[in-house]
Amino acid sequence: MRHVSLIVVIGLMMGSLQARTLDKAPPCEKVAYPLDWKRHNIGKLWLVLTNMGTIGSGGEAGYSGLAAEFPPGSLEEHLCGAGVWIGAIVEGEPYVTTGYEGWEGPLYECYPTQNEWDTMWVVETADMFYDIPYWTPYVKVSAQDFVTRYFDNTRLDIQYHHPLNIEIIQRSYSWGYGFLQDFIYVDYKIINLNETDTLHQAYVGFFVDGDVGRFTDPAAGEPHIWEDDFTWFDPDRMMAVIQDAPGGPDGDALSPLGIRIIQTPGDMSQLQMSFHWYRGEGSPKPDYKRYEMLSSAVIMPDQTPEEAMDTRFLFGFGPFEIVPGDTLPLTVAVLCGDGIMGYKIVCRFIIV
Numbered sequence: 001m002r003h004v005s006l007i008v009v010i011g012l013m014m015g016s017l018q019a020r021t022l023d024k025a026p027p028c029e030k031v032a033y034p035l036d037w038k039r040h041n042i043g044k045l046w047l048v049l050t051n052m053g054t055i056g057s058g059g060e061a062g063y064s065g066l067a068a069e070f071p072p073g074s075l076e077e078h079l080c081g082a083g084v085w086i087g088a089i090v091e092g093e094p095y096v097t098t099g100y101e102g103w104e105g106p107l108y109e110c111y112p113t114q115n116e117w118d119t120m121w122v123v124e125t126a127d128m129f130y131d132i133p134y135w136t137p138y139v140k141v142s143a144q145d146f147v148t149r150y151f152d153n154t155r156l157d158i159q160y161h162h163p164l165n166i167e168i169i170q171r172s173y174s175w176g177y178g179f180l181q182d183f184i185y186v187d188y189k190i191i192n193l194n195e196t197d198t199l200h201q202a203y204v205g206f207f208v209d210g211d212v213g214r215f216t217d218p219a220a221g222e223p224h225i226w227e228d229d230f231t232w233f234d235p236d237r238m239m240a241v242i243q244d245a246p247g248g249p250d251g252d253a254l255s256p257l258g259i260r261i262i263q264t265p266g267d268m269s270q271l272q273m274s275f276h277w278y279r280g281e282g283s284p285k286p287d288y289k290r291y292e293m294l295s296s297a298v299i300m301p302d303q304t305p306e307e308a309m310d311t312r313f314l315f316g317f318g319p320f321e322i323v324p325g326d327t328l329p330l331t332v333a334v335l336c337g338d339g340i341m342g343y344k345i346v347c348r349f350i351i352v
């Protein structure tokens with residue numbers, strides 16, 4: 001469930017106003033940043049992504065509606081909001097860039113540039129040439145590719161935000177047949193833009209505030225689907241999952257939602273993973289606490305259905321060393337399935 005502090009809202013408004021004042025030079029009345037969202041709608045998981053590092057949470061990019069509906073038309077929601085986090089040690093200090101954080105804020109720390117083409121590119125036709133300035137020529141890989149990029153140093157007016165100086169190129173892709181319909185792959189290329197600073201002991205994380213259940217009235221938020229969810233971790237599959245408990249205000253949801261590591265550089269069996277679940281009030285802040293959680297190597301015991309609540313989790317993995325100019329590439333999958341058995345079958349077939 002969303003919780004936005006007034007201070008953060010005012011801060012964002014002021015940031016936006018300042019940015020607009022500075023943005024008088026460009027020829028047309030464009031917005032300060034070309035924030036954008038797109039929704040995968042070719043398979044059974046209709047998932048929204050943005051050019052801000054968020055998964056599902058498209059509010060600032062102008063999206064309102066279901067964030068992760070499975071199956072289409074069911075009104076079964078799975079996400080309040082999620083986002084990629086990158087933490088690293090720079091000159092001895094830990095910093096974390098948060099694509100989305102749903103409670104303490106800053107809610108968003110990643111933005112595209114002001115170039116009008118820095119929106120989300122939709123690539124659905126094989127024989128077209130897509131002149132994506134930072135990825136050309138672009139060759140499509142699925143039935144529906146979305147390509148975008150953002151930076152953690154576009155906006156320097158975000159309170160409490162200390163940029164790592166990274167660029168992230170993001171590509172999500174999906175298909176519309178067989179078990180491939182049940183998940184979306186997301187590639188990230190995390191580029192260290194610093195001239196001299198290596199990002200030491202870097203960890204990547206996914207913060208997921210899942211709200212899982214079937215709405216009757218999504219606009220009114222009825223019923224309160226978020227009140228009876230629980231999270232669990234599968235270390236063998238390198239996957240963190242949120243699931244609806246049976247009964248409760250929203251009855252029985254069909255599908256859980258999981259985030260699974262598919263590919264990283266190096267020996268994946270040596271990855272150090274962490275998994276924490278908590279209520280909104282338990283959200284880590286400031287950056288050094290976020291970094292501690294990302295890098296802790298602690299796997300909390302699974303939450304039981306009896307412990308179901310409005311829960312959220314942080315799933316971290318690393319470490320990586322990213323030298324100046326270098327790129328850390330990785331791939332995750334966002335998964336749903338036809339019931340918990342269907343979900344486990346999808347996990348068995350997914351390509352790792």
Ligand SMILES: [Ca+2]
Binds near residue numbers: 211213226229245248
């Ligand atoms: Ca629920």
Ligand SMILES: [Ca+2]
Binds near residue numbers: 247248251252
């Ligand atoms: Ca339920």
Ligand SMILES: [Ca+2]
Binds near residue numbers: 080209210226310
């Ligand atoms: Ca939740």
